Amino acid sequence: MGKYSDVYIAKTMQGLEEVLAKELKDLGACRIKPGRRMVEFSGGMNIVYKANYWLRTALRILVPIRSFRAIDEHQLYTETKAINWEKYLSLQHTFSVDSVIFSKYFNHSHYVALKVKDAIVDQFREKNGRRPSVNSKDPDIKINIHINIDRCTISLDSSGESLHKRGYRVDQHKTPLNEVLAAGLIMLSGWDKKTNFLDPMCGSGTFLIEAAMISRNIPPGYYRKKYSFMNWLDYDPELYKDIQVSPYSKQYKPKILGKDISFHAIATARENIRRADLMSSISLEVGSFETTGAPWISGFIIINPPYGERIKVAAIGKLYKTIGDHLKKEFPGYKAWIFSSNFEALKQIGLRPTVKKILFNGPLECKFMGFEMYEGSK
Ligand SMILES: C[S@@+](CC[C@H](N)C(=O)[O-])C[C@H]1O[C@@H](n2cnc3c(N)ncnc32)[C@H](O)[C@@H]1O
Numbered sequence: 001m002g003k004y005s006d007v008y009i010a011k012t013m014q015g016l017e018e019v020l021a022k023e024l025k026d027l028g029a030c031r032i033k034p035g036r037r038m039v040e041f042s043g044g045m046n047i048v049y050k051a052n053y054w055l056r057t058a059l060r061i062l063v064p065i066r067s068f069r070a071i072d073e074h075q076l077y078t079e080t081k082a083i084n085w086e087k088y089l090s091l092q093h094t095f096s097v098d099s100v101i102f103s104k105y106f107n108h109s110h111y112v113a114l115k116v117k118d119a120i121v122d123q124f125r126e127k128n129g130r131r132p133s134v135n136s137k138d139p140d141i142k143i144n145i146h147i148n149i150d151r152c153t154i155s156l157d158s159s160g161e162s163l164h165k166r167g168y169r170v171d172q173h174k175t176p177l178n179e180v181l182a183a184g185l186i187m188l189s190g191w192d193k194k195t196n197f198l199d200p201m202c203g204s205g206t207f208l209i210e211a212a213m214i215s216r217n218i219p220p221g222y223y224r225k226k227y228s229f230m231n232w233l234d235y236d237p238e239l240y241k242d243i244q245v246s247p248y249s250k251q252y253k254p255k256i257l258g259k260d261i262s263f264h265a266i267a268t269a270r271e272n273i274r275r276a277d278l279m280s281s282i283s284l285e286v287g288s289f290e291t292t293g294a295p296w297i298s299g300f301i302i303i304n305p306p307y308g309e310r311i312k313v314a315a316i317g318k319l320y321k322t323i324g325d326h327l328k329k330e331f332p333g334y335k336a337w338i339f340s341s342n343f344e345a346l347k348q349i350g351l352r353p354t355v356k357k358i359l360f361n362g363p364l365e366c367k368f369m370g371f372e373m374y375e376g377s378k
Contacts, residue, residue, distance in 0.1 A: 005064035015359035016184040053221035056183035062155040080119035094135035140231040160228030167223035168276035182206040196299040200289040202258030205269030298333035324349035
């Protein structure tokens, strides 16, 4: 392996691997190989920068620097210390170590991270008499150790903060969707970027903002100020400037409308949309879905209704039944998608889905169901 491996890893959420692989292909990456909650790819440092800036469904991009076998802490320490850390870190940098372990040989991921940190710090101290400091909150250089049985891979995390932190969200509405998940659901649905888009339970507006960014080719990194790779010793600002040119040729401007029964939710969505500078692309209204008529002859609807953690079981079933009835009555000609973890309540929708997918919202297993609405659909 040279300074960096030529196989990189884009981490994602379960169920979004194929969408991410497609995104990587569009970016010009090669040797794309989807795995479990991740996709491997190759292509050179410009692809690493591009991946951070352009991928909507990646959580972070790891660049492996060394792989080795180890079955105890001593081996792990020795192999880690054998890496020439001055190629990646200086005394002025702060750093942190994250660990992900699937191994019978190592059971404490925190301890593994500590061993890696010790090996780095000891190497610096022996060579220089001084050592770089650890900063677990906002480190300059983020190091990741992944152990699968006895196969250890040490990577640099080129992203730093998770890529779902786009930089437009200001106010936390109660249950906002993760931005990577919202973008992934829109892309999984097959929305064509041109059809008018309605989220009638928009909460803080995550679907609306991600849809506007997708249709208008606004990169997910547009609002973000920093990535960890910008602190690397070989960071190339010119290359970073070059990769900001859009790889996509077309922009679309469909109408994008968000509604919510809660005044507070709409105020939050408005603030997020304002921060994203998308006020002219997205309309908002306060109002219940039950009283919402079809705003256009045909269109695309995506709904992330309450899952019922805070609402009584009977009431949540009734809400889902109302959603199904209202879709059927008012929205012929529309495609509708519903995302929820409440499988019992989903049965109350009373419409036959044409597509069904399983994904996770944090720890919650969710169904993402697509419906074609036509006159008399049931
Ligand atoms: C799970 S949250 C949506 C979160 C949103 N996707 C986001 O990223 O912030 C569900 C939303 O549905 C709204 N809601 C509940 N019942 C509604 C109804 N009958 N009509 C319209 N909105 C409703 C709630 O106010 C809440 O904001």
